[in-house]
Amino acid sequence: MSEGTSSSIESSFIESSFIESEERRELRASVAKLAQRYNYVDYVLPRARRGEPLTELWNEAGKLGFLGVNLPEEYGGGGAGIYELALVQEELAAHGAGLLLVVVSPAICGTIIGKYGTAAQKEQWLPGLADGSKIMAFGITEADAGSNSHQITTTARRDGDDWILRGNKIYISGVDQADAVLIVARTEDAKTGKLRPALFIVPTDAENFQRTQMDMDIIEPDHQFMLFLDDVRLPADALVGEPDAALMQLFAGLNPERILGAAMAVGMGRYAIDAAVKYANERSVWKTAIGAHQGISHPLAQVKIELELAKLMMRKAAVLYDSGDDFGAAEAANMAKYAAAEASIKALDQAIQTHGGAGLTEEYGLAAMLGAARIARVAPVSREMILNFVSQHSLGLPKSY
Structure with a gap:
């Protein structure tokens, strides 16, 4: 790498990290203006005490383009990056109005589908994730695996062209608000017998998909759930990306x-x-x-x-x-x-x-x-x-x- 190239990268990094552009400053101001109307004392805390989601704030943030700022423009997003989405989250939270599902729906699920989803999956999910009209939860944690995600036991097996999912998840946020859950499961390698991780889009209304709300001792507007997948049948196109590249x-x-x-x-x-x-x-x-x-x-x-x-x-x-x-x-x-x-x-x-x-x-x-x-x-x-x-x-x- 030439000295000029190195200096250019360093200059770009400094500008991005320390001196925000006018566009980013305007985004901060716009998000702060919204958050002031949906502030902690008057809006968030009363709803949290009643266990009610921040639906009005979510919907308006979506209409203003804040929720999908990191998603591709061709699917209704802002075409920016995780920096801008983090900026949105920080400004909301600075007024006590942080949205937990921003971490899950556009940041995790939107990013994964945007990078590895099929054209049909992108068309089906990204516009809704961008404007907030669709929400996707994320299911990886299991009671017996804890922080060791290599030990998850939720499995996906082939049945003709379909997939059959069986297993349990715990501490899954916002399932009651979600249209689907991006589930981390494991497929079996027929040659070696080893289990490999894979990602599946599971609609929350799928047959044999059940959820149970957990009793948490904190005041939050979003709930945590245990999930039970008792031979949930999914079509082939529920798989995101490659079955052995998850x-x-x-x-x-x-x-x-x-x-x-x-x-x-x-x-x-x-x-x-x-x-x-x-x-x-x-x-x-x-x-x-x-x-x-x-x-x-x-x-x-x-x-x-x-x-x-x-x-x-x-x-x-x-x-x-x-x-x-x-x-x-x-x-x-x-x-x-x-x-x-x-x-x-x-x-x-x-x-x-x-x-x-x-x-x-x-x-x-x-x-x-x-x-x-x-x-x-x-x-x-x-x-x-x-x-x-x-x-x-x-x-x-x-x-x-």
């Missing part, structure tokens, strides 16, 4: 999942800091606003620094992914998700501490958001598995699991 196809969706998860965490952290700063400027106990005291200001300043660092890593991950650097994106996406989760949890905890007793009241809803933010430490991948990844792939240490 591991590569799977990771095409998991890196965006981590980046979008980081974006949601960064947004929640921003919301927490904004709420804490507002309260610290208004609350006066000893003649001056409590924000003047270093016991309040320094912890908030520290959290601000940590959140901005996480945001930079999230941007780096998005730029690397959009540029086609899969390995670099995987490393950065894992680091971004780790850093953003830790920073957002710390930000919310400090926001509650800044508010004192008021931080635990329903009026502010910060304790409820802390429970939601805590999810980022364990999903979509636990911080321990991220540390395993960094130990092995970034540091070159022996594999420990």
